[in-house]
Amino acid sequence: MNEKIAVNNLNLYYGNMKVLNNIDVSFEENSITALIGPSGCGKTSFLRTLNRLNDMVSNVKVEGNIMLDGEDIYEKMDPTILRKKVGMVFQKPNPFPMSIYDNVAYGPKVHGIKKKSELNRIVERSLRLAFLWDEVKDRLNKSALSLSGGQQQRLCIARALAVEPEIILMDEPTSALDPIATAKIEELITTLKENYTVIIVTHSMQQAARISDYTAFFLLGKLVEHRETRYMFESPKDDRTKDYIMGMFG
Numbered sequence: 661m662n663e664k665i666a667v668n669n670l671n672l673y674y675g676n677m678k679v680l681n682n683i684d685v686s687f688e689e690n691s692i693t694a695l696i697g698p699s700g701c702g703k704t705s706f707l708r709t710l711n712r713l714n715d716m717v718s719n720v721k722v723e724g725n726i727m728l729d730g731e732d733i734y735e736k737m738d739p740t741i742l743r744k745k746v747g748m749v750f751q752k753p754n755p756f757p758m759s760i761y762d763n764v765a766y767g768p769k770v771h772g773i774k775k776k777s778e779l780n781r782i783v784e785r786s787l788r789l790a791f792l793w794d795e796v797k798d799r800l801n802k803s804a805l806s807l808s809g810g811q812q813q814r815l816c817i818a819r820a821l822a823v824e825p826e827i828i829l830m831d832e833p834t835s836a837l838d839p840i841a842t843a844k845i846e847e848l849i850t851t852l853k854e855n856y857t858v859i860i861v862t863h864s865m866q867q868a869a870r871i872s873d874y875t876a877f878f879l880l881g882k883l884v885e886h887r888e889t890r891y892m893f894e895s896p897k898d899d900r901t902k903d904y905i906m907g908m909f910g
């Protein structure tokens with residue numbers, strides 16, 4: 661296994677409240693991992709430690725370390741460089757109120773790419789990777805807000821891909837979408853693992869079973885079980901995992 665991220669003894673506090681407790685887990689390169697668990701167990705907080713988005717929250721404290729390709733992301737790494745490497749897609753599609761083209765070109769421009777031909781290449785490539793190019797190629801200058809919810813979410817994925825990340829974090833990326841748009845995004849996610857490491861929070865056991873290679877089950881701030889998805893769903897080791905999976909499937 662080629663380990664992309666290794667999390668060691670991670671604790672996270674909001675003020676005095678300990679929300680993550682001694683988390684040890686690693687993520688294999690070019691794999692999809694689903695984070696599952698009941699509401700409030702710390703999945704989103706965990707995901708946001710991986711690109712240091714929690715730094716924005718006042719009163720947050722992180723202990724332990726998170727190694728990305730062997731480098732501690734809380735020690736030496738500049739958060740801006742980290743967030744270029746570790747992209748994020750949120751629950752609700754959140755395109756910027758600007759054109760489809762500008763949404764995708766925004767990140768590369770911030771990172772210093774100015775040449776129009778280069779930006780054109782990046783926009784087309786990212787939209788193709790996000791399965792959106794054919795639907796929008798004739799209206800790149802139209803507002804991103806004119807797209808459907810599912811298209812907006814694929815645009816947000818294209819926007820994340822445009823800065824050439826290595827890891828993509830997704831926080832319930834299909835929860836606001838209908839089943840057809842969800843199926844498209846799921847198909848897209850499974851193609852992404854050829855080039856990226858994907859970590860996705862989901863409340864859908866079916867989704868975790870369909871798309872992920874590994875599943876991590878969180879409960880009350882602890883990581884109860886982390887295994888290959890097919891074994892996790894067929895024969896969970898821990899009774900708490902079994903109860904949760906059965907309850908959610910049943």
Ligand SMILES: Nc1ncnc2c1ncn2[C@@H]1O[C@H](COP(=O)(O)OP(=O)(O)OP(=O)(O)O)[C@@H](O)[C@H]1O
Nearest residue numbers: 674677679697698699700701702703704705706717
């Ligand atoms: N910014 C914050 N400040 C204080 N407490 C927070 C903050 N964000 C989350 N929490 C608390 O931390 C705990 C874990 O929340 P988190 O959102 O990580 O859980 P979750 O498993 O992702 O939940 P859900 O499935 O409902 O999204 C909860 O008790 C929540 O109320």
